Amino acid sequence: MKITREEILHLAKLSDFELKESEIDGLSKNLEDIIGYISELNSLDTEGVEPTYQVFEMENVWRDDEIQPQEANREDLLALTKEQRQDQIKVPKVL
């Protein structure tokens, strides 16, 4: 399957990557190879088979909706950010 430049840029946009020009050709080749390989799955008959999304055998683990003490406090978490003001994370203007 041939991947066009537009398709690579579209996938990069969906993935939030601002690719450098020098990366595009190499990535196109890699993705073509990978998609070529995973497309081999087409030859497997899965007619009437139910999908499996998880291999965890239990369902509905309940807990009380109560606030529990946490290891990390607000100061710890804010200390990880580049900019903060009044106990909030500061980001560039959105609108």
Next chain:
Amino acid sequence: MKIASKENSAVKMVKEALEKAKKYESYNIFVSLNEENALRKAEEIDAKIAKGEPVGRLAGVPYALKDNFLSREGNTTASVKILAPFKSPITSTVVRKLEDEGAIMIGRTNMDAFAHGSSTENSYFGPTKNSKDTERVAGGSSGGSAVAVALDIVEFATGSDTGGSIRQPASFNGVYGFKPTYGTVSRYGVVAMASSTDCMGFFTKNTDDMDLLMEIASGQDPYDMTTLPDYYSTTEPKAAKKIGVIKEFDNDAVNPEIREALKAKTEFLKSKGYEIVELSMPTLKYALAVYYIVVPAEVASNLSRYDGIRYGYRSEEAKDLSEIFAKSRNDGFMPENKRRVMIGNFVLSSGFYDAYYLKAQKARTKIIEEYNKAFSEVDYILTPVAPNPAFKLGEKVNDPVAMYLEDVMSVPINLAGVPSLAVPAGETKAGLPIGLQIVGPRRSDKNLINFAKELEEK
């Protein structure tokens, strides 16, 4: 393993481990050492012993931590630039349990960035070298942990196994590596890769240490809703009789010395009275394609949290909010991370979802059914871990499909959620370790680890 006592001080054990870590610096095993904290903790344990106070089951034992386990000691980088500055405010459940028993982390080990890879060459900090041949890869993604145990720097190391990341480097370096049943060991506080296949486990030098570590680390965790109710310690002993080998894995694509090693072990088991049963599992040949659809899809979702804002690296060049995301992510991820995220978004995008993602999840059902059928006929399955021994550094790093093909025997186990222990099984004529894996039904973990002793030739 030996724990600290009046005769065997924790400080001495920790100092020796740190000295060895420095001696092997050229192997690039550690991302960072935890010298100061480790020595302080060792002194505390020695003081307790001197006073006659009780200490834990791992008192003073030096261990290495794969750098995707969160802990408040040092930075948790997952060997990726976007997490390089990250100092975790929380402790993963595995680390907490180990430290509660007195284990002492002496350093954080190198890995493929975000655990994406089979060689540790995708690390932001450069590759780790194989313990037996420094021109060859350590395996991956938990390459640093495997080499740290193989070179006897530490008694044990942690690892995460999403598609073979514990078992394959264990087999490339001649140590034991265990991937438990999905949900046996908490994933809380480990950098998420693919939530439906991620499993936490260990590297050790013998099966008794593995059993002890599993006793300690397993169990239900309120912080991980996919942990199973405790079963490990209360497992009823069950003797095995029938051992399966997979017909489809015995082919020319597998290194002849590895095929011989498997044959030698099955003959050995036969001589001890076990019945060897040939199994046909025809869907397994599709498992690699299924894996490289399902896992990238989950990776694309899990890695969308890295935004350059709340924690980690932020691009200096970004001028507005969308540039912070796109430039920080593009600079901060390694090439293999980008491939996987983009493939994930491809297989999940409208128009391709049914043909790839949904199809793969149906195939996953068939793979699970094949394992269920196999385990109705045999107690365990014995197979190679990988089709080849450790390959040369640089040989496959720019060819993702060639790299993925090395995972062909390890990924089906993760898709099915069953346990598998990689065990050393000799060396090639060139001196490279060969590893085999024992695969068991769900929740057979403890008996499986004990069964591994049967493969040891005294």
